[in-house]
Amino acid sequence: xxxxxxxxxxxxxxxxxxxxxxxxxxxxxxxxxxxxxxxxxxxxxxxxxxxxxxxxxxxxxxxxxxxxxxxxxxxxxxxxxxxxxxxxxxxxxxxxxxxxxxxxxxxxxxxxxxxxxxxxxxxxxxxxxxxxxxxxxxxxxxxxxxxxxxxxxxxxxxxxxxxxxxxxxxxxxxxxxxxxxxxxxxxxxxxxxxxxxxxxxxxxxxxxxxxxxxxxxxxxxxxxxxxxxxxxxxxxxxxxxxxxxxxxxxxxxxxxxxxxxxxxxxxxxxxxxxxxxxxxxxxxxxxxxxxxxxxxxxxxxxxxxxxxxxxxxxxxxxxxxxxx
Numbered sequence: 256x257x258x259x260x261x262x263x264x265x266x267x268x269x270x271x272x273x274x275x276x277x278x279x280x281x282x283x284x285x286x287x288x289x290x291x292x293x294x295x296x297x298x299x300x301x302x303x304x305x306x307x308x309x310x311x312x313x314x315x316x317x318x319x320x321x322x323x324x325x326x327x328x329x330x331x332x333x334x335x336x337x338x339x340x341x342x343x344x345x346x347x348x349x350x351x352x353x354x355x356x357x358x359x360x361x362x363x364x365x366x367x368x369x370x371x372x373x374x375x376x377x378x379x380x381x382x383x384x385x386x387x388x389x390x391x392x393x394x395x396x397x398x399x400x401x402x403x404x405x406x407x408x409x410x411x412x413x414x415x416x417x418x419x420x421x422x423x424x425x426x427x428x429x430x431x432x433x434x435x436x437x438x439x440x441x442x443x444x445x446x447x448x449x450x451x452x453x454x455x456x457x458x459x460x461x462x463x464x465x466x467x468x469x470x471x472x473x474x475x476x477x478x479x480x481x482x483x484x485x486x487x488x489x490x491x492x493x494x495x496x497x498x499x500x501x502x503x504x505x506x507x508x509x510x511x512x513x514x515x516x517x518x519x520x521x522x523x524x525x526x527x528x529x530x531x532x533x534x535x536x537x538x539x540x541x542x543x544x545x546x547x548x549x550x551x552x553x554x555x556x557x558x559x560x561x562x563x564x565x566x567x568x569x570x571x572x573x574x575x576x577x578x579x
Contacts, residue, residue: 290554291523293514296495296546301539303489303532305424309415309467311435311480313408317382319344320403326353327396328376332405334390338381344405345392346376385409388478411476413445415465415484422463424488425450431467436481438473445469447486489532495544496537501552502530514549523551 329346332338348356352374359367389406392398413433417425431445449466456462467484469476503510509530512523528543544550 291512291551292554294498294501294550294552296497296540296544296548296550298493298546299496299537301491301494301496301532301534301537302487303534304485305417305421305488306483306485307415307417307421309413309465309482309484311411311476311478311482312414313388313410313478314412314466314468315383315385315409316388316478317385317407317409318403319379319382319405319407321347321377321379321398321400323347323349323377324399325349325377325397327392327394327398327404329394330390330392332387332390334387336387338385338387338407340381340384342381343378344381344387345379347379347398348376352376379404381407383407383409386411408478411469411472411478412448413467413469413482413484415467415482415486416457416462417465417486419454419461419463422450422465425465425486426488429486429488431484431486433467433469434483435476436483438475439483441473441475443469443471443473445484491532491539494531495540495546497540497550498552499533499536499538501550502528502538502540504530511544511548512551513544514551 326348327345328348330344331346332342332344338344355370355374356367359370385407386409387405388408389403391402391406392404398404415431425447427447427450429447431447433443433445435441445467447465448468451464451466454461454463465486467486497511501511503512508527510525510527513526514523526543529541531539531541533539
C-alpha cells in the first residue's frame with residue numbers, strides 16, 4: 256500500500272516539475288521575443304486635462320406664466336426664435352373678455368368688432384433678451400394663471416460634473432474644449448466661469464457642478480444635450496516628452512530602458528527618471544535623461560506567430576496528410 260502511494264506521489268511530482276519547466280520555457284521565449292523600438296525624446300507643448308461629462312443648460316432659464324386666466328388669442332413667436340426684452344410673445348383674452356366676445360359673436364360682426372376695440376387683449380411680454388426654448392401654447396387654448404406659456408433662455412452654457420478628486424485642480428478662467436455626444440465632430444472652446452460650493456452625490460460619488468461658458472453657440476446646441484468637457488488644468492511649453500509606453504512606473508519610481516552604447520542588439524539598462532504632467536499619449540520628463548538619450552520602447556505591433564511558435568504542447572499534434 257505504501258509503495259502505491261510512493262508511485263502516485265512520484266507521478267504528481269513529475270507532473271508539477273514538467274509544468275514548471277514549460278512555464279520557464281514559455282517565459283524565456285516571451286522575454287527573448289520582446290521587440291523594442293529606439294526613440295529619442297522630443298520637445299513640445301503638453302497640456303494636462305481633467306476630462307468629464309456634463310449637460311447643456313440655459314444660464315438663466317425663465318418660465319413665463321400669464322398674469323390672468325383666459326384664452327390664447329394669438330401666439331407671436333416660434334420655438335427657437337431670438338427675442339428682445341419687451342417683445343410681445345402672445346395675446347390673451349381674460350375669461351370675462353372671452354365670454355363677452357363669444358356672446359357678441361352671436362349678435363353679428365359689428366357687435367364683435369366693437370367689443371374687440373373696447374376691451375383689448377392682454378399682452379405677454381418677454382422679460383429679457385433671449386431665445387424661446389419652450390412654447391407650450393396654441394391659439395384658442397384655455398390657460399390658468401399657473402400654466403407655463405413659454406420658457407426663455409438668455410444664453411446656453413455647459414454644466415460640467417467634476418469629481419471631488421479633481422476639483423482641486425480646476426479654477427475659474429481655465430480653458431476647456433466642449434463636444435456633444437450628438438455631434439462629436441463639433442468642438443467648441445470655452446472657459447470655466449464658476450465652481451459651485453455645494454457637492455452633489457452622483458452614483459455614490461461626490462461631484463461638483465462647474466459652469467463652462469462656450470466661446471460661441473453652434474446652431475445645433477439644444478438644452479439638455481449631453482456634453483464631454485476637457486478642462487486644461489496645467490500646461491508645459493518646450494517640455495521634454497516621451498510616449499507613455501516608454502516609461503515604466505512602479506509605485507513612486509519611474510524608469511526607462513536606455514540602449515547600451517554601441518547598440519547592435521547588445522541590450523539596454525534601466526535608468527530612473529523624474530516625470531511631470533502627462534496626457535493620454537505623452538509624459539513629461541523632468542530629469543534623468545537628456546534630449547540625446549536613445550530610449551528603448553516596447554514594440555506593441557502585432558506579429559503572427561510562426562507555426563513552430565504557435566504549437567501548444569497541451570494540445571494533440573495534427574497528423575500530416577500523406578502524399579497521395
